[in-house]
Amino acid sequence: MKKGHTYLVTGGTGSFGRMFVASLLADTRTKRVIVYSRDELKQHELRGQITDPRLSFFIGDVRDADRLRRAFEAGVDTVVHAAAMKQVPACEYNPFEAVSTNILGAKNIIDGAIDAGVRRVLALSTDKAVNPANLYGATKLCMEKLFVQGNSYAGKRGTRFSCVRYGNVMGSRGSVIPIFLKQRASGAVSITDRRMTRFWISLDRGVSFVRECLELMHGGEVFVPRIPSMGIVDLARAIAPDCRIDVTGIRPGEKLHECLISTDEARHARRHGDLYVIHPEFPWWGGTADEDGEVLPDGFAYTSDKNDEWLDVAALRRLVAQLENGGLPHGRRADDLRRAANGSRRKDGRGRVLSAA
Secondary structure, X not given: OOOOEEEEEEOOOOHHHHHHHHHHHOOOOEEEEEEEEOOHHHHHHHHHHOOOOOEEEEEOOOOOHHHHHHHHOOOOOEEEEOOOOOOHHHHHHOHXXXXXXXXXXXXXXXXXXXXXXXXXXXEEEEHHHOOOOOHHHHHHHHHHHHHHHHHHHHHHHOOEEEEEEEOEEEOOOOOHHHHHHHHHOOOEEEEOOXXXXXXXXXXXXXXXXXXXXXXXXXXXXXXXXXXXXXXHHHHHHHHOOOOEEEEOOOOOOOOOOOEEEOHHHHOOEEEXXXXXXXXXXXXXXXXXXXXXXXXXXXXXXXXXXXXXXXXXXXXXXXXXXXXXXXXXXXXXXXXXXXXXXOOOOOEOOOOOEOOOO
16 A cells, blocks of 8 residues: 555445445555445444544445546545445346446446546455346446446556455345344244355455455456355354254345356456456456466366355354454454364365364
8 A cells, every 4th residue: 555545435334335444544554535425324423433534524426427526536546436236136126226326336436537537446346247147246247347448448547447356245234144143033044045155255354355456456357355155054054053944945136156257257367376366358458467377277167166165164153253242353364264164174075164063
C-alpha cells in the first residue's frame, strides 16, 4: 500500500465493507477512506462503531452515475467495488433491479473512475459467475467482463480494473450459518440437497485477499484464492448435531456444486502459491503473465466437489464456535480455514477430508 492513499468502498456498510474499512483504517499509511452506500441507517451505525477523522461517508447508489463521479472527484486513488444485489431469490424475482445494480452500476463505476483519473479499481465477484445458473451469477459474469474490458476503455489514462472471485463467505449476511443457528432451536434444519458442496472463505480472509490483490494487479486479471470446500450436511451436523435434517429440494437457480475456474478459463490461468490468476486474452494485456506461475493441467477446473482441501465436521464446528464468540481473528491469511482442519485429518483416495461425524 502506498502512503497517503485515499480509498472509496462501494457497499462499504455491508459485511465485507465494514471489515475492509476497519482494515484500511488500522494502517497508518491510509490517508482517507470514503464509504459509498445508499443506506443512511447503516452509515450512521458504522459511524458510531468507528471513530476516525480519516473516515467519511457519501450517500449514493451505484446506479447514479453523477453521484459516483462527484464521489470519485474527492481525490480517490483506489476504488473497491463491493456494492451489489446478492440474494439469488431477490435477483430472480426482481431481474430489472439486479441488472440495473450489478451490470449498469458496474458501467457507472468504470466510466466515473476513468473520467476522475482513479488509478485502481477492484471489483468483488463470486463463484456463481462461472457457468451461471441464476440471474445473480449472470449479472456478476457481465460485471467481470465489463471490468476486464474496462482496461481498453481507459487506454492511456492510467486507470486499471481487475476482479477478485471467491466463494461463500462464512458468517456474512445471507450465509446459511445464521439460518442453521436459528433453526437449531426448533429441532430440525433444512437443506436443499444432501449432495451439495460449497467453497468456503472467512470474512477476514476475503478482506486480506482483496488487499493482497490490490498490490498485485496490473489490470485485467481475475484473482481466485485457494480455499477449502465443505459439504452442506457436514455443516448442518457441525451446527446442529442433534437435529433432524429436512431435505426441501433444490431451489430455482441453485447448483449442487460451485466452480471458481472453468476448464476454458484454466487455459489462460496460472497458479501462484495460494491463489490463481486468470489472465485476459486481449492484445492490450501488458502484465507479466504467461511466463510466471504454474501452468494448470489440461482439463483443469476448480470446483467445490473436486477440491483437494476440505473442512470436516470437527473443523466446521470450531469455526462456527469462533463466529458465535465474536468472529475469527483478523489478519489470518491463506491458510486460515485449512489450518482449522488440522493435523488429525483423515483423507480418502481423492484427498478429501473424511467427516469426523
